[in-house]
Amino acid sequence: MTTTSPLAARPGAVVAEGATAAAHQVAVHYGDPLREQRLLAEGAGLVDRSDRDVLTVPGADRLTWLHSLTSQHLERLADGSGTEALVLSPHGHVEHHLVLAELGGTTWADVEPGTGAELLTFLQRMVFMLRVEPALVTDTWALLALVGPRAPEVLAAAGLPAPDAPSAVVALPGGGFVRRVPALGDGAATAFDLLVPRAELAARADALTAAGAGVAGLDAYEALRVEARRPRHGVDTDHRTIPNELAWLSTAVHLEKGCYRGQETVARVHNLGRPPRRLVLLHLDGVSEDLPVPGTPVLAGTRDVGRVGTVVRHHEFGVVALALVKRSVAPDAALTVGGSRAALDPDDAAGDRDARDDTRAAARDRVRAVRSATIGR
Structure with a gap:
């Protein structure tokens, strides 16, 4: 209802x-x-x-319990402070993204619409004999x-x-x-x-x-x-997403805390420094009135190199989208999304390399070409 x-x-x-x-x-x-x-x-x-969706977790053991279940260091989360945390699968894939607030003996969490009941079920299975009472509110x-x-x-x-x-x-x-x-x-x-x-x-x-x-x-x-390149779980992510592909690695993951589900994948990929994909901002030509839906493939020629998440009409940039693309995508790659021409934003073009002037220049040229195609039509 x-x-x-x-x-x-x-x-x-x-x-x-x-x-x-x-x-x-x-x-x-x-x-x-x-x-x-x-x-x-x-x-x-x-x-x-x-x-x-909003959940509460009161109880004396709440912080140590949440610390053991999530990617974030929560044992000493101070009263009157907030943070982000992830619940991962055993293989390190993101299952839930939580925005937390600790206040007056209760930990509050807000999560994506429609996901609260599933998260509550998981939390209730993990209570055992601890003094915690998670609830969906x-x-x-x-x-x-x-x-x-x-x-x-x-x-x-x-x-x-x-x-x-x-x-x-x-x-x-x-x-x-x-x-x-x-x-x-x-x-x-x-x-x-x-x-x-x-x-x-x-x-x-x-x-x-x-x-x-x-x-x-x-x-x-x-x-x-x-x-701002801030992803939403389930929109800008898919079932294969790991934290290393997103800014959540710095905002929702503590790389020096003890064991939690999925930690092995996060640590291994972090130490190797080679996540399979990365989150970028794409500029689309905006010719079509219908915006691509989340999950639409990003193509380089006929090769599938990623998927788009949120697609919006921005008041300054026109049609832009968050997308997870392969690390190998070139900064000046000619991309298409749902039939629309697309290009990487210059600030994302260098990827995990140094943002050299020539790399950014190539990306800027590609973005100009995409925008010119829109104006010309």
């Missing part, structure tokens, strides 16, 4: 069509997706992310995001805390918290997550918009996330 967020009933709101795993549906935009992107990049925008707690250079002043105007330290978590009056998260877009879009009681979702949103935030749909958030 699915429900629609009260914020998706606001004027101009459009909810995504088609089947979705989320139990709570949110607005993808409010009538002007590109303007909403600029709001997040240049001002302060409130994004409804209440489709994400999506129906009672909801996530909002406040994004943009003006986000701190909006929080201040609303009488709410704006944590300064990276990943800091501060309790909200009446329950929930504000958590600082990595900036979106080019790094100028300061970002905060707000966990609030679901019954108060509309009232909390009203307070933030009264304090100066504009509403923006999930599409705007996704566009800046793609620009």
Whole structure:
């Protein structure tokens, strides 16, 4: 059974069509997706992310228990701090990506929409005799995001805390918290997550918009996330993805902690320095009105060299996508995705080699060619 967020009933709101795993549906935009992107990049925008699943883990053994089950060092996670963690398969493939907050004797985790029940089942199987009580609380707690250079002043105007330290978590009056998260877009879009009681979702949103935030749909958030090269599990990853292929190796994996499921693969690939694929930003020609869906192959000629994940229309770059491609893909490779011409972003062209000027220049030439094809048509 699915429900629609009260914020998706606001004027101009459009909810995504088609089947979705989320139990709570949110607005993808409010009538002007590109303007909403600029709001997040240049001002302060409130994004409804209440489709994400939320879990709690209270209990005296919670941190040592989660430490043993995930890729992150959590034994001494301080109260009022957050981090990321992964649950891996025995072969090191990513099964869940958790965004964590430790506050007041409870560890909170928010995960991809529709994945919370599966994660809870796994956690419950691993409880044994330990003092932990994992629970799925999506129906009672909801996530909002406040994004943009003006986000701190909006929080201040609303009488709410704006944590300064990276990943800091501060309790909200009446329950929930504000958590600082990595900036979106080019790094100028300061970002905060707000966990609030679901019954108060509309009232909390009203307070933030009264304090100066504009509403923006999930599409705007996704566009800046793609620009920042921050992957989503199950969208920008597949069943073969290992942490070494993504930035999660530095944000969600602790390379010096003890044993956890899948650690052998992570350590071996890290020591060899040769992950099979890498996450890159692709520029597409944007000729087709229909954007490629996640999982569409990336082709170099007739050779399959990867798969795209999130594909968006960006307010500055046009159509761009996150893609997992083979390490061997040349920086100036002529690529196609679903019939559209594509090119690696110059910042990703050098891969795990030095970003030499000639490598970046070749990639820039390819991106210009792709964009020129769009303008010419």
